[in-house]
Amino acid sequence: MRFGIVVFPGSNCDEDAYHAVRDVFGLDAEYLWHKDADLKGALRTGAMARFSPIMSQVRAFAEQGGPVLGICNGFQILLEAGMLPGAMLRNRELKYRCEHVHLRVEHTDTPFTCAAAPGHILRIPIGHGEGNYFAAPDVLDRLEANRQVILRYTDPEGRLADAWNPNGSANAIASVCNESRNVVGMMPHPERACEPLLGGVDGRLIFESVVTAMAIR
Amino acid sequence: MIDGPVLERHGLTRDEYERIVQFLGRAPNITELGIFSVMWSEHCSYKSSRVHLKTLPTEGPQVVQGPGENAGAIDIGDGLAAVFKIESHNHPSFIEPYQGAATGVGGIIRDIFTMGARPIALLNSLRFGPLHGPGTRRLLEGVVAGIAGYGNSIGIPTVGGEIAFEPAYAGNPLVNVFCLGIVKRSDIVKGVASGAGNSVYYVGAKTGRDGIHGATMASAEFDDKSAEKRPAVQVGDPFMEKLLLEACLEVMKSDALIGIQDMGAAGLTCSSTEMGSRGGAGIEIDVAQVPQRETGMTPYEIMLSESQERMLLVVKRGREADVERIFDKWDLHAVRVGEVTNDGMLRVKQAGSVVAEIPNRALTDEAPVYHRAMREPDYLHEVQRLDLDALGSHVVAGRLRAGGATATRAEARMENARAEAGAVQPGESNAVLLSLLASPTIGSKRWVYRQYDHMVRTNTINVPGFGAGVVRIKGTSRALALSVDGNGRYCYLDPYRGAMLAVAEAARNVACAGARPLGATNCLNFGNPERPAIMWQFAKAVEGIGAACRALNVPITGGNVSLYNETDGKAIYPTPVIGVVGLLEHADRVLGRRFRRAGDEVVLLGEGHGELGGSEYLKVEHGMVRGLPPALNLDVERSLQDLLVALAAEGLIESAHDCSDGGLAVTLAECCFDTGAIGADVSISRTGISQNETLNTAAALFGESSSRVIVSARPGQVAAILDRAAAGNVPARVIGRVGGDALRIAIDGQLVIEVAIDDAERAWTSAIEHYFARRVA
Numbered sequence: 001m002r003f004g005i006v007v008f009p010g011s012n013c014d015e016d017a018y019h020a021v022r023d024v025f026g027l028d029a030e031y032l033w034h035k036d037a038d039l040k041g042a043l044r045t046g047a048m049a050r051f052s053p054i055m056s057q058v059r060a061f062a063e064q065g066g067p068v069l070g071i072c073n074g075f076q077i078l079l080e081a082g083m084l085p086g087a088m089l090r091n092r093e094l095k096y097r098c099e100h101v102h103l104r105v106e107h108t109d110t111p112f113t114c115a116a117a118p119g120h121i122l123r124i125p126i127g128h129g130e131g132n133y134f135a136a137p138d139v140l141d142r143l144e145a146n147r148q149v150i151l152r153y154t155d156p157e158g159r160l161a162d163a164w165n166p167n168g169s170a171n172a173i174a175s176v177c178n179e180s181r182n183v184v185g186m187m188p189h190p191e192r193a194c195e196p197l198l199g200g201v202d203g204r205l206i207f208e209s210v211v212t213a214m215a216i217r
Numbered sequence: 218m219i220d221g222p223v224l225e226r227h228g229l230t231r232d233e234y235e236r237i238v239q240f241l242g243r244a245p246n247i248t249e250l251g252i253f254s255v256m257w258s259e260h261c262s263y264k265s266s267r268v269h270l271k272t273l274p275t276e277g278p279q280v281v282q283g284p285g286e287n288a289g290a291i292d293i294g295d296g297l298a299a300v301f302k303i304e305s306h307n308h309p310s311f312i313e314p315y316q317g318a319a320t321g322v323g324g325i326i327r328d329i330f331t332m333g334a335r336p337i338a339l340l341n342s343l344r345f346g347p348l349h350g351p352g353t354r355r356l357l358e359g360v361v362a363g364i365a366g367y368g369n370s371i372g373i374p375t376v377g378g379e380i381a382f383e384p385a386y387a388g389n390p391l392v393n394v395f396c397l398g399i400v401k402r403s404d405i406v407k408g409v410a411s412g413a414g415n416s417v418y419y420v421g422a423k424t425g426r427d428g429i430h431g432a433t434m435a436s437a438e439f440d441d442k443s444a445e446k447r448p449a450v451q452v453g454d455p456f457m458e459k460l461l462l463e464a465c466l467e468v469m470k471s472d473a474l475i476g477i478q479d480m481g482a483a484g485l486t487c488s489s490t491e492m493g494s495r496g497g498a499g500i501e502i503d504v505a506q507v508p509q510r511e512t513g514m515t516p517y518e519i520m521l522s523e524s525q526e527r528m529l530l531v532v533k534r535g536r537e538a539d540v541e542r543i544f545d546k547w548d549l550h551a552v553r554v555g556e557v558t559n560d561g562m563l564r565v566k567q568a569g570s571v572v573a574e575i576p577n578r579a580l581t582d583e584a585p586v587y588h589r590a591m592r593e594p595d596y597l598h599e600v601q602r603l604d605l606d607a608l609g610s611h612v613v614a615g616r617l618r619a620g621g622a623t624a625t626r627a628e629a630r631m632e633n634a635r636a637e638a639g640a641v642q643p644g645e646s647n648a649v650l651l652s653l654l655a656s657p658t659i660g661s662k663r664w665v666y667r668q669y670d671h672m673v674r675t676n677t678i679n680v681p682g683f684g685a686g687v688v689r690i691k692g693t694s695r696a697l698a699l700s701v702d703g704n705g706r707y708c709y710l711d712p713y714r715g716a717m718l719a720v721a722e723a724a725r726n727v728a729c730a731g732a733r734p735l736g737a738t739n740c741l742n743f744g745n746p747e748r749p750a751i752m753w754q755f756a757k758a759v760e761g762i763g764a765a766c767r768a769l770n771v772p773i774t775g776g777n778v779s780l781y782n783e784t785d786g787k788a789i790y791p792t793p794v795i796g797v798v799g800l801l802e803h804a805d806r807v808l809g810r811r812f813r814r815a816g817d818e819v820v821l822l823g824e825g826h827g828e829l830g831g832s833e834y835l836k837v838e839h840g841m842v843r844g845l846p847p848a849l850n851l852d853v854e855r856s857l858q859d860l861l862v863a864l865a866a867e868g869l870i871e872s873a874h875d876c877s878d879g880g881l882a883v884t885l886a887e888c889c890f891d892t893g894a895i896g897a898d899v900s901i902s903r904t905g906i907s908q909n910e911t912l913n914t915a916a917a918l919f920g921e922s923s924s925r926v927i928v929s930a931r932p933g934q935v936a937a938i939l940d941r942a943a944a945g946n947v948p949a950r951v952i953g954r955v956g957g958d959a960l961r962i963a964i965d966g967q968l969v970i971e972v973a974i975d976d977a978e979r980a981w982t983s984a985i986e987h988y989f990a991r992r993v994a
Contacts, residue, residue, distance in 0.1 A: 009456075009459065009460055009463075009548065010459050010460075011372075012370075012371070012372025012673055015674065016673065016674060016675045019691065020675070023691075095362070095365075095668050096365045096668045096669075096670070097667055097668065098666075098669060099667050125672050127369070127672060127673060189672070191675060192672050194675075197678050197804060198672075198675060199678075199680075
């Protein structure tokens, strides 16, 4: 198994994802330059920009069932590219927000949450100015009915509460998947929560899930 | 023609003009005059400050690069160097807060990667007028959003900083930004041009008319016409800078590069003359080759533009294609705009004809140097006088009521806190503590720092608000601790002592994280140096910095001077801001301010002397900025810092927090915050400074005596800590124990403070946030 981390000219967290995969988990990872039209390996995690040559490859890979994770800016790009439903608005308070949040795992039948138990509470940082998830009411209804909401912002006990929704996301949505469940977007940064020195390891679960999912496949 | 008004617009004196004529042997043309005016501006030439700055200690075995390059560097082991510098962007931030602050961040980042280092951390030091004052909230919001907008987008974490609110900054806020990067020692790149025939390249954003005369603007006072100078503020593009950063670091890995410098203040002019001057070479530039955003730009405008995100490179002849290829990969267009010569001249051409020709030396080494007149300010003796007994006679009747909206707010908050505290008997000191915690200068800065991405790059092990910012160095066991500190009020009362205290506090904060302070950078914010009283403040502050840096072994490796911080003739407090960088051998031994667990012992390192001069207590409770700032014994300070580093390395202590604004009581409260409401029980003794017992109590609780640190430790380690302290000649004693859910402080057996941590923390957390209460439901 091999992680591909797509690097765009303006992307930031590519090195962080690379560090998490390679140095923390000891897994195989490589950077994929956005101008390349070849995926080289198997599994991708990271950010993507809609019109770069690599995106058509990512889309094709996803259509074959390959697991694709978009974190933060990566989630925004998956939305822009139409690979996930919905859109991101500016945070409710119109300010960038960087802090730890609590997330409740809603569903575990995706390659990125399969190592968790439903209802599991994760403490993982966010860092975004546009993470206010928005979708039309009928789209939200369909997402809920299809069990496509993967993570929700909650209080530390896993209860929904407006004060614990950091950006005003509809239905407190922090993560959704596509209908085939192999493409997942999430605003929080699991790669920032993989080492005790950084103040928490709950993000490991996302990476461990991929490892588990790939082992089963 | 060049007459009086033209010279005035260029900020040049008649004498300076005569000097220019002498250098050239003829009258300058307007392009040349423009070039001289920016290079001889205070901002670029340091003409008023240079004679004083020369006295600063800049050497030491740890120093890899001292002042004079784009940034300083210190050795941090493993063959690596930390490259860092602090810089001001005060004037642009006042005129246009978002862009002014954003481009300040962009500029300091360029200074760091220009040295070949990858930037990994940002800090900032900000000063504003009182938060309830007109315009302050808009300024704060704009500056913070600008810093966030740039730093977050480019992916460099802002890991710490400081903010203070004082009326003295209402008409002239301070925005000082610090950046640190890491580079292999052997890979450091310099801003030097050499080798006649080598190519000069321009890369980055196109040149526009923005920012023309920014350097001159930064060298003049403000008045009500300043808003008209808005076109002199540049617009930042962090995406372009990200491309430049990655592309330049890649170019530096090839051996095709001779030197590189960013086009900051005074743009193309400053970068080309400084590079030429450092290499003893000349540079010839054809402005027609310079990529331009607007049509019809004159050589004058092109040479003086301060458009952002531009770099100047000197590339080995024959290697141009290699460099161009790398920039192409990043969708950047590198353009050859000239070449290095061996005649030591800055020669500007336009389509073949020479439009400016000036010896580099005249613009750099031989720029004017002034020994400005100095005189002790008249206000000093008056404000240094603090008659505690007179003050005490007022205090008997209860706390003095300071005037203005702050007092009203503080009163209201105190009343609330008293009511909420319920069962707790609200003593006088309780209320004072709560109002100090609710003072924006002391209160939590969470509203600010959570707008900064402080975690990107996954190195941050001490986030903002928890002590010095600490970043681990990937691939090693080590970490760096960073702190920026300054206290304008102290420096106003005594610039020499105030500046020493700033160095000591920054170094102490670094030591509190467990790191050994290694080097420093300074940003010197002062008023108009042409006033003898201001120049005296400047000279005294530099003396103080020098004394403290020598004693604490933190040489100054670079920095920045910002003068003319005045609006309508009213100067800011003299405000030297000091950034200190320290090294932690084992990242996992890092310490923060928070108590860790109930049952740990609380140990006070250092001694209080009940000093109230210049304190936040006097300001908040009595509306008074008076007295002498706390005394500082540099030997004691050095011993204290050595002890902290040793205790941390041995793993003997669980937390460490510097005792500064608000004194011991505020420090203890802060040790309890963000812990899930763990309290502490502490017992101290009174210091007799006055006939008045209330003041004596206040002095013990809220006096800001220097060289003090609160540490917590497992009970089993206390004996070892006291041993180490005794061996190091540092006063130390157990003053209490962590536990409960309240902070209780007794003086000589009498309980004077008893506040539930939840209540205290609410006052502290909302100090700034309540000014920006959420507007959307």
